[in-house]
Amino acid sequence: MKATLSSRLLSAWYRDAAWLKGLVPLEWLYRGVVAARTRAYASGRKPVWRGPIPVIVVIVVGNITLGGTGKSPLVAWLARWLAAQGYRPGILSRGYGGRSHAYPLRVQADTPVGECGDEPLMLAAQTGVPVVVDPERPCGARRLFEEGCDILISDDGLQHLALGRDIELVVVDGERGFGNAHCLPAGPLREPLSRLTGCDALIVNGHSRKVLPEPYYEMHLRPRYWRRLVDDTRLEIGAQPFSGRVHAVAGIGNPERFFTTVAALGFEVEPHPFADHHEFRAEDLAFGDDRPVVMTAKDAVKCRDLTDTRYWVLDVEACPEQRFIDWLERRLECLVEISRVEQSPSRER
Template identity: 40%
Template sequence: MQQLIHRIWYQGHQAKWLLLPLSGVFWLISTIRRLLFSCGLKQAQVLPVPVIVVGNITAGGSGKTPTVIYLIELLRQHGYKPGVISRGYGVNIDGVVAVNPNAKANDVGDEPAMIVARTQVPMVVGAKRVSAAHTLLADFDVDVIISDDGLQHYALGRDIEIALVDGERRYGNHCLLPAGPLREGLWRLNSVDFVINNGGPAQTGEVLMALEPAPLCQVDNNLDDKFNQQHSVVAMAGIGNPQRFFNSISQLGYKVVQTVEFADHQAFDPKQLSDLSVQHSLLMTEKDAVKCRDFAQSNWWYLPVNAKLNSEFDHALLSQLQQVAQTKKGLSHGI
């Protein structure tokens, strides 16, 4: 099914014509919902601290999680105390849950587990992002909130919007879901504050981001023990764009004998992964690794990546954030 969807969205498969009526329904529902907020019939929840939303207008992976980690580190370097909220995709959460560094991915979601394991940032997940934000502010010392995804979640007031674009796949066939990958039309990018292009080539007005690989780490202990690059590997990925990962490890010189794709946020069968690694090492993404730590074997490895953006973006974001923070601080003091 995943391969068929990819062919429809990105390779011109004619089945898109059968799905276009459903895309029309999707457009109608999303337009009505958006108008309810823009006309004031529904109110977005405005929070007392700046809110940065990191999302995209397409379904599938575009590099949001590495971007969120980059922002956490950037804000900390400049004296901010960031916290993160997320939907926790792939798991059913009753109410809201605070994520701790030892949280299980099947309890809080793979992306939240990865973000907190990497950064130890205060983070709350829940189906209702507004509730998650209120809990985050009540339980932690936070002065800026980063929303991992949620560009289309208009109930959450936001001060800065960052949209990620997959530099390789772009917008596919430019159709709305389900005939294409778009959650909203391309017009939506005109209203965000920053468009970050993951992988390039960047177009006018886009900020280029690169994902730089780090040394391989073992899944069971997170140590970057020296991996013998002469060993062959089976590469697996349960992310939005598996092919990007497969291309990356091939370009890095790893000897890939087999690639295995899983659905994004999929729970893994330990026996299936064990069978894949009988004769070769198993190489996966960091996001997949957080779901495998409880049953990982010694020849399972993951590739950490770090987002890199230019100083012009850093300066522009921090300048805008400072203005928002000063405005909200003034309002809280009745100025």
């Protein structure tokens, strides 16, 4: 029921259903609250935490829409890319859907998903870099810096203004864009579109079918592996472990994207959408036949105790265009140079 209501509301936002006009007065109330909160941080009435010099680089990856954009794959790519460049990255998350007895929570391979949330556990497995969960992001950031991280990626942190940032990256779904361009509850926007003017880069997941503000960079999600859930056996995408009709399950912000991806690999898909962050149980995957069940990596961390050999994970990876990578390299070089100037003896004098 929850998934059905959520999907209906998202569908209304992205096709601009006529009945949403009745929610516009509530939208303006919501906009006022967002604007007042933003002014409070900008004016200093609410404190903003900044990382210590020389550890200065905080990259915030987020979105201004509800409904899933492909943000987490970009976070995973960033972490791996930064590590390959010689940085010591760490990932900070609010840990949506998890509840721990103590924070900050350092995510380990055996951390229960009920404590840390599904996305942090997935990102820890995909990247191998330190992942810390804390609803108070500045506290989590300090923990990562204490562990030796020299660059921090804040996952879904755009609206968490208490954490200072050096780079803001906004991800948008290319097919759905910004929907009807209204804020909650009349539309899918968490913040007005004017928020984009203060961000550093807009990244579009897939080819855009909407009119989007220039400039922007494109990225694509590429299927990478088939992974059998019971033993983590990996197969390259070309080596299909099954054929024909499959059950595809997805408890993510935009399940249709996953179903389309599986179908593009040559399978007949029977889709099973669930609410975002759905807590899977064995009965959720009992479809009364012997066909394979394919799921996302995010859903897989909540199903890892299920031992059915028919369960397979489709692992995907973000592939940003080279222009974005070149831009990011230049921006990081600039930030590092500023850090050196801030530390120089002449500056201290």
